[in-house]
Amino acid sequence: MTFKNRPVPAAPSRGLSSTVVYISIIFVLSTYVAVDFFKQHSSEFRFASLSEADQAPSKFAATAASGAVSTQPAEDDICNSVFGHLPEHRSSQQQEADPWDQMKWIGKPARCRVKGELIENLDEHYNFRRGYALKFTADVEDKTHLLPWLLGSKVNLNARARRVYLDLGANAFETSIQWFMRWYPCDFTEVHDFEIDPQLFKLPEVEFAEDDNVEVPNPRAIVAKQTPGIPNWMLQRMTVYNQFVSDADDDATKAVNITRFVKETLNLSASDTVVVKMDIESTEWPILQRWLEDPQMADIVDELFVEIHFQHPSMSAFGWDGFAPSTRDQASYLLASLRSKGFVVHPWP
Secondary structure, X not given: OOOOOOOOOOOOOHHHHHHHHHHHHHXXXXXXXXXXXXXXXXXXXXXXXXXXXXXXXXXXXXXXXXXXXXXXXXXXXXXXXXXXXXXXXXXXXXOXXXXXXXXXXXXXXOOOOEOOEOOEOOOHHHOOOHHHHOOOOOOOOOOHHHHHHOHHHOOOHHHOOOXXXXXXXXXXXXXXHHHHHHHOOXXXXXXXXXXXXXXXXXXXXXXXXXXXXXXXXXXXXXXXXXXXXXXXXXXXXEEEEOOEXXXXXXXXXXXXXXXXXXXXXXXXXXXXXXXXXXXXXXXXXXXXXXXXXXXXXXXXXXXXXXXXXXXXXXXXXXXHHHHOOOOHHHHHHHHHHHHHOOOOEEEOO
């Protein structure tokens, strides 16, 4: 048998084979590193889109509503993000035999602390008016649900020499001013009241005499003849401003830049006690946006109370939706944003 000469295939190059192996190993290792990096830093990518919502009030609800946050990040990251302070929604299992469904007047603690202190969960289910929604009170502006969460009940704000309360949108003396004088656990050395309408806000005309309001001892332990009023020494601490609270000064409209007023006119700092209540009919949006971008304000303001009106039947029933070009989701996102920046903030009332 004869064999024809056939070309013998060349043996594979050992150098080429080694190169292919090296490239495969590098590819596998690179893929592993990339996957591991993404897993470790996924929360950073997830919350990067949330930072855009802090740029303008109109964007506050966009991120939450669009479902940009699809999964829960690691627990050690969550409280540094807006997501960690958004309202918690209970699962169907949690709703069974849950005292916070209807039993309790006050809300449950939030999962994230602010300035190291417990704060209430933003319970938007009851539109931030839990007591009224559950019919514990007929007063839609009842503030009982706030009492356990006041910073002044956890931190001794009286230890500071200067203790300031600012009421932005005071309305009438008998509402927020009197409430803070009676309920807030701090003896304010200064009270600054802003109300543009001089006919609306008026200090009490009759000075209350504490010395004469003493009852003789009796078995019922009553020590006052009548409910204590506002004494003269307290009235002397109050200053009334018939000006608009704004984000910019404007002499023509009697508007005052409240951020400048706090820092420069009052010269307040982190060493002072500063409590602020804000109810200025949607003007709070640009002001609070500035405060979100100003780290000094979170240090200066110890506790903040904000009434945010939004488009909802519970607001329209009282005519409050007329001040509100916003939604409930936007209101929640604004409050959560403030908390993530270190503001101890509560919905008011």
